Amino acid sequence: xxxxxxxxxxxxxxxxxxxxxxxxxxxxxxxxxxxxxxxxxxxxxxxxxxxxxxxxxxxxxxxxxxxxxxxxxxxxxxxxxxxxxxxxxxxxxxxxxxxxxxxxxxxxxxxxxxxxxxxxxxxxxxxxxxxxxxxxxxxxxxxxxxxxxxxxxxxxxxxxxxxxxxxxxxxxxxxxxxxxxxxxxxxxxxxxxxxxxxxxxxxxxxxxxxxxxxxxxxxxxxxxxxxxxxxxxxxxxxxxxxxxxxxxxxxxxxxxxxxxxxxxxxxxxxxxxxxxxxxxxxxxxxxxxxxxxxxxxxxxxxxxxxxxxxxxxxxxxxxxxxxxxxxxxxxxxxxxxxxxxxxxxxxxxxxxxxxxxxxxxxxxxxxxxxxxxxxxxxxxxxxxxxxxxxxxxxxxxxxxxxxxxxxxxxxxxxxxxxxxxxxxxxxxxxxxxxxxxxxxxxxxxxxxxxxxxxxxxxxxxxxxxxxxxxxxxxxxxxxxxxxxxxxxxxxxxxxxxxxxxxxxxxxxxxxxxxxxxxxxxxxxxxxxxxxxxxxxxxxxxxxxxxxxxxxxxxxxxxxxxxxxxxxxxxxxxxxxxxxxxxxxxxxxxxxxxxxxxxxxxxxxxxxxxxxxxxxxxxxxxxxxxxxxxxxxxxxxxxxxxxxxxxxxxxxxxxxxxxxxxxxxxxxxxxxxxxxxxxxxxxxxxxxxxxxxxxxxxxxxxxxxxxxxxxxxxxxxxxxxxxxxxxxxxxxxxxxxxxxxxxxxxxxxxxxxxxxxxxxxxxxxxxxxxxxxxxxxxxxxxxxxxxxxxxxxxxxxxxxxxxxxxxxxxxxxxxxxxxxxxxxxxxxxxxxxxxxxxxxxxxxxxxxxxxxxxxxxxxxxxxxxxxxxxxxxxxxxxxxxxxxxxxxxxxxxxxxxxx
Numbered sequence: 036x037x038x039x040x041x042x043x044x045x046x047x048x049x050x051x052x053x054x055x056x057x058x059x060x061x062x063x064x065x066x067x068x069x070x071x072x073x074x075x076x077x078x079x080x081x082x083x084x085x086x087x088x089x090x091x092x093x094x095x096x097x098x099x100x101x102x103x104x105x106x107x108x109x110x111x112x113x114x115x116x117x118x119x120x121x122x123x124x125x126x127x128x129x130x131x132x133x134x135x136x137x138x139x140x141x142x143x144x145x146x147x148x149x150x151x152x153x154x155x156x157x158x159x160x161x162x163x164x165x166x167x168x169x170x171x172x173x174x175x176x177x178x179x180x181x182x183x184x185x186x187x188x189x190x191x192x193x194x195x196x197x198x199x200x201x202x203x204x205x206x207x208x209x210x211x212x213x214x215x216x217x218x219x220x221x222x223x224x225x226x227x228x229x230x231x232x233x234x235x236x237x238x239x240x241x242x243x244x245x246x247x248x249x250x251x252x253x254x255x256x257x258x259x260x261x262x263x264x265x266x267x268x269x270x271x272x273x274x275x276x277x278x279x280x281x282x283x284x285x286x287x288x289x290x291x292x293x294x295x296x297x298x299x300x301x302x303x304x305x306x307x308x309x310x311x312x313x314x315x316x317x318x319x320x321x322x323x324x325x326x327x328x329x330x331x332x333x334x335x336x337x338x339x340x341x342x343x344x345x346x347x348x349x350x351x352x353x354x355x356x357x358x359x360x361x362x363x364x365x366x367x368x369x370x371x372x373x374x375x376x377x378x379x380x381x382x383x384x385x386x387x388x389x390x391x392x393x394x395x396x397x398x399x400x401x402x403x404x405x406x407x408x409x410x411x412x413x414x415x416x417x418x419x420x421x422x423x424x425x426x427x428x429x430x431x432x433x434x435x436x437x438x439x440x441x442x443x444x445x446x447x448x449x450x451x452x453x454x455x456x457x458x459x460x461x462x463x464x465x466x467x468x469x470x471x472x473x474x475x476x477x478x479x480x481x482x483x484x485x486x487x488x489x490x491x492x493x494x495x496x497x498x499x500x501x502x503x504x505x506x507x508x509x510x511x512x513x514x515x516x517x518x519x520x521x522x523x524x525x526x527x528x529x530x531x532x533x534x535x536x537x538x539x540x541x542x543x544x545x546x547x548x549x550x551x552x553x554x555x556x557x558x559x560x561x562x563x564x565x566x567x568x569x570x571x572x573x574x575x576x577x578x579x580x581x582x583x584x585x586x587x588x589x590x591x592x593x594x595x596x597x598x599x600x601x602x603x604x605x606x607x608x609x610x611x612x613x614x615x616x617x618x619x620x621x622x623x624x625x626x627x628x629x630x631x632x633x634x635x636x637x638x639x640x641x642x643x644x645x646x647x648x649x650x651x652x653x654x655x656x657x658x659x660x661x662x663x664x665x666x667x668x669x670x671x672x673x674x675x676x677x678x679x680x681x682x683x684x685x686x687x688x689x690x691x692x693x694x695x696x697x698x699x700x701x702x703x704x705x706x707x708x709x710x711x712x713x714x715x716x717x718x719x720x721x722x723x724x725x726x727x728x729x730x731x732x733x734x735x736x737x738x739x740x741x742x743x744x745x746x747x748x749x750x751x752x753x754x755x756x757x758x759x760x761x762x763x764x765x766x767x768x769x770x771x772x773x774x775x776x777x778x779x780x781x782x783x784x785x786x787x788x789x790x791x792x793x794x795x796x797x798x799x800x801x802x803x804x805x806x807x808x809x810x811x812x813x814x815x816x817x818x819x820x821x822x823x824x825x826x827x828x829x830x831x832x833x834x835x836x837x838x839x840x841x842x843x844x845x846x847x848x849x850x851x852x853x854x855x856x857x858x859x860x861x862x863x864x865x866x867x868x869x870x871x872x873x874x875x876x877x878x879x880x881x882x883x884x885x886x887x888x889x890x891x892x893x894x895x896x897x898x899x900x901x902x903x904x905x906x907x908x909x910x911x912x913x914x915x916x917x918x919x920x921x922x923x924x925x926x927x928x929x930x931x932x933x
Contacts, residue, residue: 037219037223037226037227037230038070038219038220038223038224038227038251039070039073039074039077039216042074042214042216043074043077043078045214046061046078046195047078047081049061050081050082050085050161050163050193053161053191053192053193054085054087054161054191055191056189056190056191057188057189057191058187058188058189058190058191058192058193058194059192059193059194059212060184060187060193060194060195060196060211060212061193061194061195061196061211061212061213061214062169062196062197062198062204062206062211062213062214063075063195063196063197063198063213063214063216064197064198064199064200064204064213064214064215064216065197065199065200065215065216065217066199066200066201066218066250066279067199067200067252067279067282067350067351068250068251068252068253068279068282068349068351069200069216069217069218069250069251069252070216070251070252071167071197071199071216072167072197072349074216075165075167075195075197078163078165078195079091079163079165082161082193085161086160086161087160087161087162087163087193088156088159088160088161088162088163089162089163089164089165090109090110090112090113090156090162090163090164090165091108091109091165091167092105092106092108092166092167092172092176093105093108093167093168093171093310093346093350094166094167094168094169094170094171094172095168095171095308095309095310095353096168096171096350096353096354096357097306097308097357101173101308101383101384101411101419101422101423102173102308102383102384102411102416102419103131103173103175103176103179103416103419104173104176104308104309105166105172105173105176106131106149106173106175106179107132107309108309108310109164109166109176110132110149110152113152113156114132114134116152116155116156117129117134117152119152119155120148120151120152120155120896120906121151121897121899121900122896122900123144123619123621123900124144124148124151124899124900124905125148127141127144127145127148127415127621128145128148128149128152130413130414130415131145131414131415131416133414141415141621141622141623141624142175142178142179142415142417142450142451142623142660143182143623143624143656143659143660143903144415144621144623144903145175145179145415146179146182146183146659147899147903147904147905149179149182149183150182150183150186150187150905151899151905151906151907153183153187153190153192154187154190154905154907154908155907157187157190157192158190158907161191161192161193162190162191162192162193163192163193163195164192164193164194164195165195166180166194166195166196166197167196167197168197168198168199168350169196169197169198169204169205169206170198170202170203170204170205171202171350172205173418173419174205174418174451174453175416175417175418175419175451177205177206178418178451178452180194180196180206181205181206181209182659184206184209184211185209186908189911190907217249218249218250219249219250219251219254220249221244221249223249224244224247224249224254225244227251227254228240228243228244228254228258231254231255231258232258235258243257243258246281250282252349252351253281253282256282256285256286257285279351282351283351283354283355283358284355286337286349286351286352286354286355286356287355287356287358287359289335289337290332290337290352290355290356290359291359292335293331293332293335293337294328294331296324296328297328297329297330297331298356298360299319299322299324299328299364299368300315300319300324300326300328300329300332301329301332301337301338301356302356302357302360302364302365302368303315303318303319303322303324303368303371303372304338304345304347304353304356305347305353305354305356305357305368306365306368306369306372306388306391307372308384308387310344310345310346311343311344311345312326312340312343312344312345313343314372314375314376315345317375318368318371318372318374318375319371321371321374321375322367322371329345336348337352338352362394365391365392366391366392367392369388369389369391369392370388370389370392372384372385372388373385373386373388373389373392376388382406382407382410383407383408383410383411383419383423385403386400386403386404386406386407386423387404387407387423387426389403390403390404390426390427390430393430395430396430396431396432397430398430398431398432400430401427401428401430401431401440402427404423404424404426404427404430405424405427405440407423408420408421408423408424408427408443408444408447411423412447417447417448417450417451418447418448418451418453420444420447420451421444421445421447421448421451421453421456421457421460424440424441424443424444424447425440425441425444425460427440428440428441428444433467434467434468435468435470437467437468438464438467438468438470438473439464439468439470439472439473439476441460441461441463441464441467441473442460442461442464442473442476442477442480443476444460444464445457445458445460445461445463445464445476445477445480446476446479446480448460448480449480449483449484450624452660452661454484454488457480457484458480458481458484460480461477461478461480461481462477464476464477465477471501471504471505471507471508471518472505472508472509472514472517474501474504474505475501475502475504475505475517475518475521476517478493478497478498478501478502478521479517479520479521479524481493481498482521482524482525482528483524485528486524486527486528486531486628486664487624487628487657487662487663487664487665488661488662488663488664489663489664489667489701495525495528495529495534495538495542496541496542498521498524498525499522499525499541499542499546500545501521502518502519502521502522502525502545502549503518503545503548503549505518505521506518506519506522506548506549506551506552507548507549509551515549515551518549519549519552519557522542522545522546522549522552522561523557523560523561523564523592525542526542526546526560526561526564527564527592527595529542529564529565530564530565530567530595530598530599530703530737531701531702531703532701532702532703533702533703533735533737539565539566540565540566542565543561543562543565543566546558546561546562546565556578556581557592559573559574559577559578559596560574560578560592560593560595560596562574563575563596563599563600564595564596564599567599567600567737567772567773568769568772568773569772570599571596571599571600571772571773572600572772572773572774574596574597574599574600575597575600575602575605575773575774578596578597578605578609579605581593583612584609584612584613584616585616586616587612587613587614587616587617587620587622587625587626587629588613588625589613590609590610590612590613590616590629591610591613591625591628591629591632593609594606594608594609594610594613594629594632594633594636595632597609598635598636598737599737599773600772600773600774600775601740601741601773601775601777602773602775603636603639603640603777603808603809604640604808606632606636607633607636607637607640610629610632610633610636611633613625613626613629613633614626614629614630614633614649617629618900618901618903623656623659623660623903624660624662626653626656626903627653627656627657627660627662627665627666627669628653628657628662628665629653630649630650630652630653630656630669631649631653631654631657631665631668631669631672632668633649633650633653634646634647634649634650634651634653634669634672634673635650635668635707637649637650638650638672638675638676639741639777639809640777640808640809640810641679641809641810641811641812641814641847642810642847643676643679643680643811643847643848643849644847644848644875644883646672646675646676647673647676647880647883648880648881648883648884648887650669650670650672650673650676650880651669651673651879651880651881651884652880652881652884652902653665653668653669654666654669654670654673654692655881656903657669663696664696664701664704666692666696667692667693667694667696667701667704668693668701668703668704668707670689670692670693670696671689671690671693671704671707671708671711672707673685673689673880674686674687674689674690674693674707674708674711675707675710675711675714677711678711678712678715678718679714679811679847679848679849679852680848680849680850680851681715681718681849681850681851681852683715686711686715690708690711690712693708694708702735703738706731706732706735706738709728709729709731709732710728710729710732710738710741710742710745712724712728713726713727713728713729713732713742713745713746713749714745716728716749717729717745717748717749718851718852718855719851722749722750722751725745725749726746726749726750729742729745729746729749730746732746733746733762733766736765736766736769739766740766740769740770740778740781740782741777741778741781743762743763743766743781743782743785744781744782744784744785744788744812744815746759746762746785747759747763747784747785747786747788748788748819750788750789751789759785759789760789763785763786763789766782766785767782770782776803776804776805776806776808776809777808777809777812779803780800780801780803780806780809780812780813780816781800781812783796783797783799783800784796784797784800784815784816784819787800787819787820788819793823794823797816797819797820797823800816801813801816801817801820810843810846810847811843811844811847811849811852813843814839814840814843814844814847814849814852814856815840815852817836817837817839817840817843818836818837818840818852818855818856818859820836821833821834821835821836821837821840821856821859822837822859824836825837825859825862825863830863830864833859833863834860834863834865837856837859837860837863838860840852840856841853841856841857841860841867844856845873846873848873848876874920874921874931874932875919875920875931875932877919878916878919878920881902881912882912882915882916882919883932884902885898885902885909885912885913885916886913886916886920886928886931886932887932888901888902889913889925889928890925890928890929890932895909895910895913913925916928920932
């Protein structure tokens, strides 16, 4: 390949690297005609010679391009391997390909399924994935490919993607390794021209070299044009145009020389979004054309047929064919394709082809698109559903129906992770109609994005008012639930951001205006979120008696209401239900939020292993789903666990990550960040720094109650005890409104730490019913009580307390606290043997989670479905776990983890 020897050598080096078992990705960038396809073609030949399997797909610039056409092309030859995947992942792929029941797979679940399928293929032989013209691929395929590129670590697979300069690069945010193809040097351009036609005269040669400007495709096409037209044509080449336009003109001229039936058949192929010959032939037959009409185009080198596919020689040929045809001919081609695809399975594509032939507004076609969008949503292709509803809205006359379709498009965009598009469509829907049903759906889009991504969300007063209006006009249970859901989301936002009492009061008034909400569990849940002092305790009492929720989001919202009265054991129950339901239904987005909040509840209880495992999984999921607020919350919980365990480096890294993805500092996240930092300073003896952090946490009556005893310990008996006593008075008054074992245990301990006679207070703290749900806080009370007893030389009693504290800290892996308790024990004259800690202390959070599930008897595929991982990734983690635990296999895991 003249002029590309260095680039090809680099790609061949990556092939050798990948064959050793490590995946690699490279994005080849360059202008149209610069040689990207030729370079990749040479790589495919080399890969085949080296024993690689190759999967190829290409983006298509088509008005009717919906669905996951590029993903279907890439994997159509591997559908027979789907059965090897874990059941949930296999169902997701079948649904996406229209091969099985419509299960509306979550976008993350589908990405994991594709990753698992590719790992299966790579386990058979090294794999080359060629993705040409990524800039024209559907967003869902691009998102999946990006996920695979980031997670296909230990598999012999090379991903090569091509992107045209000047086009939006959908992979740019991933910062993948790149290979830029520039124009050929003068020397290499001359060498290529000589190889193409050594007999060219000097005038023609000089003109071609000047016009082509080092672009290989331009050199080829201009040489062909001059040769076909005679040397004199070198003087009559067109005036300078942008290079792509000149190339397209050259191809258009070649197409114009073909017979009209051949041009019509090429137009059908160009109008289609997929390369399948059977579809092109079916549409051609409706126009009295046949595949035999392709022969002149194949002889001219404009297209080639390979098995079941028709491929254009270059994307610019496709553009030239489509753009050169007038609108009537394009409409005719689209309608022929719509008839050919009119079967039930292809209804969405058929609807899109009819829409591509339409102009102005058309209620019938818009209704077809509406049904198509619903089908796409059922298959889990929310990105294409968004485009379809948006196109349906364009074909719908102004009014409520158009606004409804825009609102549905907005929600589909949100579910697809297309946040900017979701907000734009929601805004358009709001402007298009004042129908409360439209406004509430658009408001839900904005509110949900605000809760997961931190994007700008409308004022909660506006959202509450919208829910109130929608609820007042709701005529069906579905409409009533939508209005109520918006109120729930608004209440969650008020609680998370510590909204002003006046704001909370207004939203609560909006709730009371919905008669169908009165007396329901949601009335109680929203009331607890908005006014914990008045409704928190009654919410906890009601929620203890309700049956298990049947949807993940319902359980998640109930759990958040349990935070208000500090019933963290009940919060664990509901968040665990939410997480389990999310896993079973493949709802990764809800799972990420549930895991982050489940980690928060476990951490508050002092169950550090559980907190770290759940929060870390939530963090990874949220990062994959681009939910920065959820990721930040989960990272703050991870930091809190590391603070307890004295791992300063890990804590600092997690805190930095939390702040980086939540630069605006949502209130509850910021408090966890401060609490973690204050706890680390406290155990290290840096009391001034600890006070500075913990005082900020305790300024708020909600989460501040769980840090009040930490602040008292950091303050000591001689530092600001008057101010702290006043703070405790306020806290005790607030805590009277609910019955929380945790708070009833912490407040006496806090009071004891600033009291001259603390013994009764320590005893009262330890005697609280339900305190056993919070083992580390009990151990903290035992520790400070034991220290006080030792200072009073009540050695035997001190040893009892300190021994219990040290044991609890060791079980939890809270190393610095255990060392502090053991140091106190030594001060009593007791010899304390060093404890190496639990055997699983060296496992990562993900390894511990996988090991626990394996110890319960789950297979690798069952674990993969639980954790949204490929089953080969699960196996890799287990093989790392065994030597860390000193076991030979999964049969010994249960004992090793106890």
